[in-house]
Amino acid sequence: MDRYQMLLxxxxxxxxxxxxxxxxxxxxLIMLMCMELMLxxxxxxxxxxxxxxxxxxxxxxxxxVFVVATAELAIAIPIVLLLVRRTRSLDLDTYSxxxx
Amino acid sequence: MxxxxxxxxxxxALITTMVSLGAIYGLLGVHFIAAFQVLIYVGAVMVFMxxxxxxxxxxxxxxQHKYSAMLIPGALxxxxxxxxxxxxxxxxxxxxxxxxxxxxxxxxxAEFSTAFLRDYWLPFELxxxxxxxxxxxxxxxxxxxxxxxx
Numbered sequence: 001m002d003r004y005q006m007l008l009x010x011x012x013x014x015x016x017x018x019x020x021x022x023x024x025x026x027x028x029l030i031m032l033m034c035m036e037l038m039l040x041x042x043x044x045x046x047x048x049x050x051x052x053x054x055x056x057x058x059x060x061x062x063x064x065v066f067v068v069a070t071a072e073l074a075i076a077i078p079i080v081l082l083l084v085r086r087t088r089s090l091d092l093d094t095y096s097x098x099x100x
Numbered sequence: 101m102x103x104x105x106x107x108x109x110x111x112x113a114l115i116t117t118m119v120s121l122g123a124i125y126g127l128l129g130v131h132f133i134a135a136f137q138v139l140i141y142v143g144a145v146m147v148f149m150x151x152x153x154x155x156x157x158x159x160x161x162x163x164q165h166k167y168s169a170m171l172i173p174g175a176l177x178x179x180x181x182x183x184x185x186x187x188x189x190x191x192x193x194x195x196x197x198x199x200x201x202x203x204x205x206x207x208x209x210a211e212f213s214t215a216f217l218r219d220y221w222l223p224f225e226l227x228x229x230x231x232x233x234x235x236x237x238x239x240x241x242x243x244x245x246x247x248x249x250x
Contacts, residue, residue: 012186030110040118
């Protein structure tokens, strides 16, 4: 077992932990941060593949992930701010009036 | 991050994770991605997140549950995903990685930039479109709220 496989495992563990956090937690901000953790796990896998193959495609994908993470936060944070201003809570269950 | 209650502590844990990932990238030899990891994630995204946490200042009720109702299914699903991915990595990555390690050419930012702007210019340009769309969407969200409240 070489170190690249270890890093692949680490990226997999980060992704799974992020998914667990998104599913399990109730706080909207913590869920956003867990999404960032998932993106970081995917990034680690991409960088790993890039450094194994000496290929620029992994780096390009890493940059796209950076941009996607930034854009996601730029949209998600105002939405969370508006929701908090409306209900005075970060709990996702209090947003259930939004359905329908 | 899963068990901490305060959002600020979760943010600190995430920042630590990101800096450690930056260190791993540096050790892998892709220094520019390590620099961008620290600059963009820790320097921009997480600072933004910490500002928002300080700005909101919502006091959650003490008796409130930390986890949602999906705790047990979520934990089961994450464990299953971990198992499936772990088995596939264990089976698949053995031979391919070892054979690929023979090439040890330096892969610096010069090669990367050349390939990025010559072969992958279309994703680069689409990135700018995505960023502009994100900014416009964020402004639209805020504007709708202002109109709603007069």
